[in-house]
Amino acid sequence: MKVAATAGTDQALSPVPLMQLTTGFWAFKTLAAAHDLDLFSRLSGTAGTTSAELAETLGIHPRPADMLLTGCAALGLLARTNGRYVNSPLAEEFLVRGKPYDFGGWVEMLDRRLYPAWGKLTDGIRTNRPITWDPDRQSSLFDGEDPELLAVFWEAMHSLSTFTARTLGTAVDLSGTRRLLDVGGGSAAFDIELCRQHPGLTATVFELPMVCEIAARKIKEAGLAERIQTTAGDFFADPSLPAGHDTILLSMILHDWAEDDCRSILGKCWEALPGGGQVIISELLVNDERTGPPAAAMMSLNMLVETEGRNYTPAEYRRWLDDLGFQDTRTVWFEAAGANGAVVGRKP
Template identity: 30%
Template sequence: MHPPDAILERTRQFMTSRIILTAAQLDIFTLLEKQPDSANSLFLQLGVDPRALTRLLDALVAAEILDKKKGIYHNTGQSTLLSANHPETVRPMVLHMAEIWDTWSHLTEVVKKGEKPDLVPMTEKDSQTLEDFIGAMHVAGRQMAADIAADLDLSGYKKLLDIGGASGTYTIAFLNKAPGLSAIVFDLPRVLPMAESRIAENQMADRVELRAGDYNTDEMPADCDLALLSAIIHQNSPEQNRSLYTRICQALEPGGTILIRDHIMDEDRTKPPGGAIFAINMLVNTRGGDTYTFSEVKSDLEQAGFTDVAMAREGKSMDCVVMAVKPS
């Protein structure tokens, strides 16, 4: 490909993304999963403009997201995963991507000013947006959680404190790995019903306690010898993380361990590449969030009172794990 064409092709990729996001918001893929259909039938069900919908559907076909045969649109292997009814649906993540489309559109302004002035934190958004976000985190974590749990030595631990545990994805994976482990999921009152539902589905209600609180301000539950911060520190400023680490250290049992699962950047902050891009996601979506290097995490943990800081898992994206110990 000629160099100008290559860079222009990359620049235009947002167009296909926006087409998929809109189709997911309209729930077209769920409708087509139930029954392949025509544009005329679909616009009646959706209550949208018929010409605009037809152009959207044809663009999805052109992008090989849908098939079209004699005017009837069908899901493909890819688009089936965007149906809300698929057992491994990725629709919650796509809806979350649609939600943050707006903040990414303000990137130029954010780079000029340092932050989006009217930014609304995720925890203050409406219930559906928060539910989509929690669902997106489950989509991202369901396989990763199992892989990470498989790689870690969880023997000898008695009680896990899953801080900001969302719908319990990592708690479930850790308890599956360690049959003798119990857990506390500590998260906002609005989030805990989602954790309760997923934990019940996995028949773990007798091993998991749900505790309501804000991990940035509230006292941590005590009596745990293992604490997990899974995809939490990138949402916070360094100052917030140091405060969080300090309160975790105070709450943990002597000799207890903290595990941090996140992007861990190399010292020039360009690798892993996904972490460098995710730093932009935090720039436009949080007040002070970022991706952090190992040396930054190590220094903050040690200031909070932890020792023996080490990489427990060398990952390629947000699957890195840092561990540290509270002195006995």
């Protein structure tokens, strides 16, 4: 939320907005604790629970059981009917382990990896270095990370990307696209959703070898192996990107990198595209005034914690595209879980 800078003429300033900001982590940690205790998975498909029953199930005191249930209900994660707590539709859809859109991996990654690192945000601001990993000793932010946690994270990112892709596919005109190259395409969530929206579309996921294995499995599960392929590679180490595509998608990629690296990636996109081809940069965009929106601004600070990049503005992306020779650059705004817009440019 954004703290009000002024008050009405007949109303004194209040610290209530500051109270909401300073206690924001209470809500997250309530969610994280409930997920860690498998609360939502335990309740799925049942008649619900009372605090006494939950205390017995978890082997805990009734006091914290009652407080946890009350807290989750207050956050809209549970509903209470006839004295029993059941999953809300939101929790049932996204917080039950094993469901198609299980978002729990994202909760777990933030709780185990990012929450402790954000406690050292001041260090990151003072040093201009990532907190979750050491660039002097590790090759990437995931180097040395728990493989089990990474697997859970990719599952969560698939859920997040699926819903973002659905919105992108309706906001950005892809009617003329026949072959899509998804650079750093992760688990292929964008490709699966966009191919479902556009029956004539085929796609290639360009990713690191270990991620291509995850993508190939997701593609097979979606029944789209004939239309979506994977190509293993590294957009920094490889001299060029795969050719033969008329649209290149960069979704939540460029915010990881400093400007010189972003320009390098975009330069390879330019070289790989034919005349008339387009590049789509989908991100949580910071506005050109650099005043928000909050989700983009906070994600940018998360890039300080996690990477060497930040969240950029549409004007910055348009300038980089213009410098390469892209034309008709434009920004398409939308609202999705993982992005709020896309900057699009066409190669003449």
